[in-house]
Amino acid sequence: MPPTPRPTTDDGGRELLAWLREMRHHDPVHEDEYGAFHVFRHADVLTVASDPGVYSSQLSRLRPGSQALSEQILSVIDPPMHRTLRRLVSQAFTPRTVADLEPRVTELAGQLLDAVDGDTFDLVADFAYPLPVIVIAELLGVPPADRTLFRSWSDRMLQMQVADPADMQFGDDADEDYQRLVKEPMRAMHAYLHDHVTDRRARPANDLISALVAARVEGERLTDEQIVEFGALLLMAGHVSTSMLLGNTVLCLKDHPRAEAAARADRSLIPALIEEVLRLRPPITVMARVTTKDTVLAGTTIPAGRMVVPSLLSANHDEQVFTDPDHLDLAREGRQIAFGHGIHYCLGAPLARLEGRIALEALFDRFPDFSPTDGAKLRYHRDGLFGVKNLPLTVRRG
Numbered sequence: 001m002p003p004t005p006r007p008t009t010d011d012g013g014r015e016l017l018a019w020l021r022e023m024r025h026h027d028p029v030h031e032d033e034y035g036a037f038h039v040f041r042h043a044d045v046l047t048v049a050s051d052p053g054v055y056s057s058q059l060s061r062l063r064p065g066s067q068a069l070s071e072q073i074l075s076v077i078d079p080p081m082h083r084t085l086r087r088l089v090s091q092a093f094t095p096r097t098v099a100d101l102e103p104r105v106t107e108l109a110g111q112l113l114d115a116v117d118g119d120t121f122d123l124v125a126d127f128a129y130p131l132p133v134i135v136i137a138e139l140l141g142v143p144p145a146d147r148t149l150f151r152s153w154s155d156r157m158l159q160m161q162v163a164d165p166a167d168m169q170f171g172d173d174a175d176e177d178y179q180r181l182v183k184e185p186m187r188a189m190h191a192y193l194h195d196h197v198t199d200r201r202a203r204p205a206n207d208l209i210s211a212l213v214a215a216r217v218e219g220e221r222l223t224d225e226q227i228v229e230f231g232a233l234l235l236m237a238g239h240v241s242t243s244m245l246l247g248n249t250v251l252c253l254k255d256h257p258r259a260e261a262a263a264r265a266d267r268s269l270i271p272a273l274i275e276e277v278l279r280l281r282p283p284i285t286v287m288a289r290v291t292t293k294d295t296v297l298a299g300t301t302i303p304a305g306r307m308v309v310p311s312l313l314s315a316n317h318d319e320q321v322f323t324d325p326d327h328l329d330l331a332r333e334g335r336q337i338a339f340g341h342g343i344h345y346c347l348g349a350p351l352a353r354l355e356g357r358i359a360l361e362a363l364f365d366r367f368p369d370f371s372p373t374d375g376a377k378l379r380y381h382r383d384g385l386f387g388v389k390n391l392p393l394t395v396r397r398g
Contacts, residue, residue: 045337049287053292061290097208128242132239189236190229212231240283240387242351246355
């Protein structure tokens with residue numbers, strides 16, 4: 001079987017979106033050279049996400065006899081364990097917990113923009129990266145000054161590029177790059193968080209780690225390892241997703257100036273704008289599942305024990321669901337699925353939406369005009385991520 005072309009987002013996603021359109025129309029469930037099945041249509045992506053009995057999140061099924069992925073990680077376990085763990089985490093990480101962060105997020109956004117000098121700055125380095133990291137660090141109860149540690153860990157892990165989709169989760173324990181870029185920073189992050197969990201068991205505080213320690217559902221409680229894994233997931237996914245969301249928002253506004261003018265004039269449109277950016281440029285572009293039995297999807301037979309890779313990016317551009325899908329429409333109908341669907345719908349979605357809204361309001365308040373600096377070379381994330389690593393902006397102050 002010839003290799004499957006995989007366009008990157010280096011051109012802003014134009015080539016990739018054109019390829020995904022072709023796949024939706026002509027090969028909606030595609031088996032690649034590694035035996036993984038890629039799913040491109042919105043309805044089929046929802047089918048996969050909605051049926052954990054057939055499409056399991058427990059990716060350790062792919063390599064029987066290998067060291068299984070931790071059963072403590074919310075994103076890679078199935079019911080009934082998933083149900084119990086999610087209820088425990090949700091008892092501590094509540095909608096009220098997120099809503100109560102609004103004043104602090106607003107304060108932090110203002111402080112970060114106050115530190116911007118001159119008429120140019122890098123949106124990612126100076127604003128979009130530090131804002132969610134500080135918010136999550138304070139939420140967990142770890143020192144905000146340690147955000148440099150979080151960035152070093154995440155930057156190393158995001159450098160890891162793979163060809164075989166199965167290696168997105170497993171890698172090769174003998175591979176030096178995998179050890180250096182994934183295993184080492186992951187161990188350091190876990191050890192760091194474990195120290196904080198141990199401390200909160202002895203000295204509870206007013207923070208999320210303490211709330212997770214105290215959570216009880218029908219006599220069950222979270223183990224230290226489960227709290228560490230959730231903290232690591234929140235730190236990694238939370239700051240990377242929000243950082244990319246803010247960069248993607250600015251890039252979308254550049255391409256859709258009328259939408260920017262409308263949102264500036266009527267701030268109540270900002271949540272709709274954020275939803276459209278999430279649809280157009282979802283920070284996480286794919287999910288990963290493994291079949292538990294032989295099944296048929298959109299007329300294609302998928303054997304048991306195969307990796308299935310639903311494309312959130314493709315689903316969010318499906319013409320059967322979204323009219324003129326490449327256009328940013330503040331009155332858009334149809335449900336975008338940037339945060340997934342079903343039992344694994346992202347717990348951090350409300351926090352990302354809150355941070356995105358407040359950050360954009362702060363940018364609008366501070367700068368009557370901002371745009372990517374002419375001639376700036378953008379560096380894009382890869383391997384299932386859609387967003388920029390840098391975004392120099394030129395601004396006009398009020």
